[in-house]
Amino acid sequence: xxxxxxxxxxxxxxxxxxxxxxxxxxxxxxxxxxxxxxxxxxxxxxxxxxxxxxxxxxxxxxxxxxxxxxxxxxxxxxxxxxxxxxxxxxxxxxxxxxxxxxxxxxxxxxxxxxxxxxxxxxxxxxxxxxxxxxxxxxxxxxxxxxxxxxxxxxxxxxxxxxxxxxxxxxxxxxxxxxxxxxxxxxxxxxxxxxxxxxxxxxxxxxxxxxxxxxxxxxxxxxxxxxxxxxxxxxxxxxxxxxxxxxxxxxxxxxxxx
Amino acid sequence: xxxxxxxxxxxxxxxxxxxxxxxxxxxxxxxxxxxxxxxxxxxxxxxxxxxxxxxxxxxxxxxxxxxxxxxxxxxxxxxxxxxxxxxxxxxxxxxxxxxxxxxxxxxxxxxxxxxxxxxxxxxxxxxxxxxxxxxxxxxxxxxxxxxxxxxxxxxxxxxxxxxxxxxxxxxxxxxxxxxxxxxxxxxxxxxxxxxxxxxxxxxxxxxxxxxxxxxx
Numbered sequence: 001x002x003x004x005x006x007x008x009x010x011x012x013x014x015x016x017x018x019x020x021x022x023x024x025x026x027x028x029x030x031x032x033x034x035x036x037x038x039x040x041x042x043x044x045x046x047x048x049x050x051x052x053x054x055x056x057x058x059x060x061x062x063x064x065x066x067x068x069x070x071x072x073x074x075x076x077x078x079x080x081x082x083x084x085x086x087x088x089x090x091x092x093x094x095x096x097x098x099x100x101x102x103x104x105x106x107x108x109x110x111x112x113x114x115x116x117x118x119x120x121x122x123x124x125x126x127x128x129x130x131x132x133x134x135x136x137x138x139x140x141x142x143x144x145x146x147x148x149x150x151x152x153x154x155x156x157x158x159x160x161x162x163x164x165x166x167x168x169x170x171x172x173x174x175x176x177x178x179x180x181x182x183x184x185x186x187x188x189x190x191x192x193x194x195x196x197x198x199x200x201x202x203x204x205x206x207x208x209x210x211x212x213x214x215x216x217x218x219x220x221x222x223x224x225x226x227x228x229x230x231x232x233x234x235x236x237x238x239x240x241x242x243x244x245x246x247x248x249x250x251x252x253x254x255x256x257x
Numbered sequence: 258x259x260x261x262x263x264x265x266x267x268x269x270x271x272x273x274x275x276x277x278x279x280x281x282x283x284x285x286x287x288x289x290x291x292x293x294x295x296x297x298x299x300x301x302x303x304x305x306x307x308x309x310x311x312x313x314x315x316x317x318x319x320x321x322x323x324x325x326x327x328x329x330x331x332x333x334x335x336x337x338x339x340x341x342x343x344x345x346x347x348x349x350x351x352x353x354x355x356x357x358x359x360x361x362x363x364x365x366x367x368x369x370x371x372x373x374x375x376x377x378x379x380x381x382x383x384x385x386x387x388x389x390x391x392x393x394x395x396x397x398x399x400x401x402x403x404x405x406x407x408x409x410x411x412x413x414x415x416x417x418x419x420x421x422x423x424x425x426x427x428x429x430x431x432x433x434x435x436x437x438x439x440x441x442x443x444x445x446x447x448x449x450x451x452x453x454x455x456x457x458x459x460x461x462x463x464x465x466x467x468x469x470x471x472x473x
Contacts, residue, residue: 050379084381094376097471098394107390108380115383150472168381 001064003028003203004172009058011041011048018044019055020227026172026220029201033214035238036224037250042207045224046176049205050088051078062086062171087170091177093157095149095164102145105132105164112168128167135163139193155186159193173197175206191217211254215239223247264433264442271429272449278415278425282350283408289351290358298363315356321417324349328421342423350418354411361403365396369473398468405461409454426450 002025009022018041026032034042048055051068054076060068067082095104109128136142139159149157158178165173175194179187191213197204198217208214214221214235221238223231223246231238231247242248296308315323328345332338340348369392377387419428430446433439 052375052378080381083379086379088375088379090372090376092370092372094370094372096373096376096391097473098398108377108382111382111386111390148471164380 002026002061003030003063004205005059005061005064006049007059007061009045009048009060010056011044011053012056018227019048022058022224022229024222024229024232026203026205028203030219031198031204031206031217033218033221033235034205034207034224035209035211035214035221035250036230040224041227042224043176046088046174046205046207049172050086050174051083052088054078084168085171087165087168087173089158089161089165089173089175089178091180093149093154093161093181095157095160097149100146100148101136101141101152101160102129102132104149104160105135105167108164109167132163132167135166136160138166138196139163140189153186154182155189158182158190162190162193162197172203172205175204175208177207177209179208179210209254211239211251223250225250264439264445268426268429268442268446268449271424271426271446272453274424274429275412275415275426275449276453278346278350278418278423279412281347282354282411285347285351286354286358289355290362293355293359294362294366297359298366312356312359315353316360320349320353320414321420323353324417324421342418342421345421346418346423350411350414354407357407358404361400361407362396364403365400366392368399369395394468395473398471398473401461401465401468405457408461409457412450412454412457 004024004026006022006024009019010017011019022041022045024032034045036042044053047053049060055068055070057070058068059066059070062082062085067085068076068078070076096107099107106128109131110125113125113128133142133145136145139162141156141159141163144152144156144160149160152160162173162178178194179190182190187210191210194204194206194213195217206214206217216235218235221233221235222229223238223242223244225246231242231244238247239251242251293308293312297305297312299305299308324345327349328338328340328342331340373391373395374387377391382390415425416427418425426446426449427443430443433442
């Protein structure tokens, strides 16, 4: 069974159709990279999966369970469980500036535990704290636990954001151009963390402009152009044997940069 | 010297009245302003239009005129005065300042990046949690300078209450010029306002410092 299954996802903004029917599937522990030029729909696809945009139609299934199903003209409901199937790391980090690194990690799980406390099954604060410390160690920032986001470099902030997204154990972790806002010398540390997550069998979807990275970290690559998946395959197929002219043109452009 | 002390103490009573207006207004207008801000930001068009229209009227007319309308208005319509001077003053000042505050709040809330809301949402937080746990303190930090301006203006606007016969500091001082021909108590009131606004300035500076540990 596939971890993620997307069928016929469509999204329009006004008169512009940004996604024209996206189908894709991803196995457990697989890493998918999404490449393509700006405005092609990559980020919109990721935002639809994370329910920051509501797709007009289509279905999203996680672990064989439908988490989103929309037909033209209907407003589907997004349950908290559906929301938490996905985690998202933003291009601009979006850490909460008034909280320390550790508090950034613990805020959402704490609030969730508080909400659930009425039902009885409640994760204790000690468990949440232990988990936060463990994840900070994973991204190599144990010594920054009490620092505030404004005291960190961009690369460190993004590593905190990754740890924060992992706090709620999403089935699928998404990255929206995680290194685009970073100085070139800081991208390495973030990419290293993402690579280490791949080793721990995490299912991930990465929208990226880092072609070399995409080639090495992915099990599968899709090339999105004009709202459709123009080409998909293994990294070798996509990067070494591109079939369509569009992809060939896109790759030669990105090499020049 | 004896006269100076007794007048100082008497004016202090008047200043107590001034402070009552100040604190009652602040206590009520701070939360009411947030409600008005939500109203004017509402996606429900009739509500936001109505709220913005109301804010326009309140901000577009003199506070003194509003006091007169609230105090004497009911008398014109129903033949009798409904509110005591004190309640008319509290009501008018609260509504007037809530409208000014609401615009400051709105500016502050709208200046917070969308990414903060989105980060909260993808972490499974509810809208209320995102607002109160993530957005609010960032808004507070941003609006301290304009709010301190408004609050200091309020200290001095309290003197308008005397037009409907609310006995505050200026009124107390004017009695001396009317009854005893003494003008200096009136000028002397400036000291009370200055001391109090100095304290407020220090308070706001402290608050600003307190929130200096993070950047938005």
